[in-house]
Every structure is written in C-alpha cells, then in structure tokens.
Amino acid sequence: MTTSPPDPTHLRDLLPAQAFQTLKGETLEQLNQELSRSPTLRAELAQLEQAVAALAYSAPLVPVPPELRNALLEQFLPPGDVSLALSDFWQQLMQESHPLPWQPYPGVPGIELILINADYTQRRVQCLIRAEGAIDFPRHRHAGQEEMIILDGDVVIETQVYGRGDRVLAAPNSEHALSTINGCLVFMDTSLDNEIL
Structure with missing residues (x-):
C-alpha cells in the first residue's frame, strides 16, 4: 500500500502549534520532513516563532503573589x-x-x-x-x-x-x-x- 504525501495545506495549519512547540509524535515527524523540503514553510515557521518569542516580552507585567x-x-x-x-x-x-x-x-x-x-x-x-x-x-x-x-x-x-x-x-x-x-x-x-x- 502506498501512502500519499502529507497535505501541505494541513501542515501549514500546524505551524502555529509548532511555533509554541506543542506538536509531538507522528504529526511532528511529518511536519519536520516537510520543513526540510520547503523553504517557504521554514520561513513561515521562523516568522511565527519570532512572534511567539515576542509575546512574553509584550504581555503586561502582573506581580505574582508570593503564595502562588x-x-x-x-x-x-x-x-x-x-x-x-x-x-x-x-x-x-x-x-x-x-x-x-x-x-x-x-x-x-x-x-x-x-x-x-x-x-x-x-x-x-x-x-x-x-x-x-x-x-x-x-x-x-x-x-x-x-x-x-x-x-x-x-x-x-x-x-x-x-x-x-x-x-x-x-x-x-x-x-x-x-x-x-x-x-x-x-x-x-x-x-x-x-x-x-
């Protein structure tokens, strides 16, 4: 039985989850394989990772209660x-x-x-x-x-x-x-x- 290649549209939808490093298992493996072949997907992922990294520094500062x-x-x-x-x-x-x-x-x-x-x-x-x-x-x-x-x-x-x-x-x-x-x-x-x- 021949498996069909992953759907690039579906993989593109996974990029935000990968930017937050939440993908695991077979899904992550499929995305990594496609990323190794696609400079466009790699560039999109890099942009999303930069946005995710900026989130921590742009959130309003909230003091954490000592008990928490x-x-x-x-x-x-x-x-x-x-x-x-x-x-x-x-x-x-x-x-x-x-x-x-x-x-x-x-x-x-x-x-x-x-x-x-x-x-x-x-x-x-x-x-x-x-x-x-x-x-x-x-x-x-x-x-x-x-x-x-x-x-x-x-x-x-x-x-x-x-x-x-x-x-x-x-x-x-x-x-x-x-x-x-x-x-x-x-x-x-x-x-x-x-x-x-």
Whole structure:
C-alpha cells in the first residue's frame, strides 16, 4: 500500500502549534520532513516563532503573589521551605563548582562565570554567572531555548525585575538585553550559539 504525501495545506495549519512547540509524535515527524523540503514553510515557521518569542516580552507585567510563586516552585523543588530548598540547590551547585575557578566573561567587564558543562554536539552550555554590582549585559539573540534561575541578587530584563528563586525562560530566536542593579548569581542553561547584537 502506498501512502500519499502529507497535505501541505494541513501542515501549514500546524505551524502555529509548532511555533509554541506543542506538536509531538507522528504529526511532528511529518511536519519536520516537510520543513526540510520547503523553504517557504521554514520561513513561515521562523516568522511565527519570532512572534511567539515576542509575546512574553509584550504581555503586561502582573506581580505574582508570593503564595502562588512558592506553590509553583514547590512543584519543581523538594517539599519544605522554597527559600531553603533554593538555598540548598545553590549550595550544592557551589560545592560542585568549587574546584573550578571563576573566569571573566568574554567582552563584558564585571561578569564572571564557572563552566559546569558544555555539550558541543548539542551546542548547549550550563554555567554559573555572577556580577558584582550594577552591570549591563548587551542585547543578544537566543539560538535555542535559554533557562536562567536567579540564585541570588536581581536580574532586570526589559522592565521586569526578577529576584532570588525566579526562573526565566527565553524562546529560540527571541532577543533581550539584561542588567542587574545590585549584582546577581544565576544558573544558566543556554545555547553556545547565542549572538550578541
């Protein structure tokens, strides 16, 4: 029995779902096959991904009540005091990275990093980054998803101030600048191919 090729119109309808990274299984495989053959579909998907990435930065800022924030963090951290669990996580990271020296972050004075892991096949890096005092980090584009957990201090992205315990996700192809007012210590899982703009 011969299977017919996927209907391009149907696949085009799936692009918004793929921009939000919600497709799975056979549907995702079919779309990826068609994307590999169609520059037009790839271009449309890239535009949708940029729009999705911009959504997070264009939404109005709504303060999260501490009870809700703690309840969400408890979903990912061991039971108990969220601040204590976060502190324990930070202490564990520091113990694991203790033998590794802090090194200057290339091109940004005042920022240092400890490389925890670099996967050159997947083009991913995990590291600790710290800044002493007020620092501006240049605007950059994310080549892949970026996850940042603020372990101490503050991080300002656009106009949103994040503090200890906050987790910040940035979508592929999104852009932002960031800064710190009082200094910070963050865990970062990001792409090796991010581009400073």
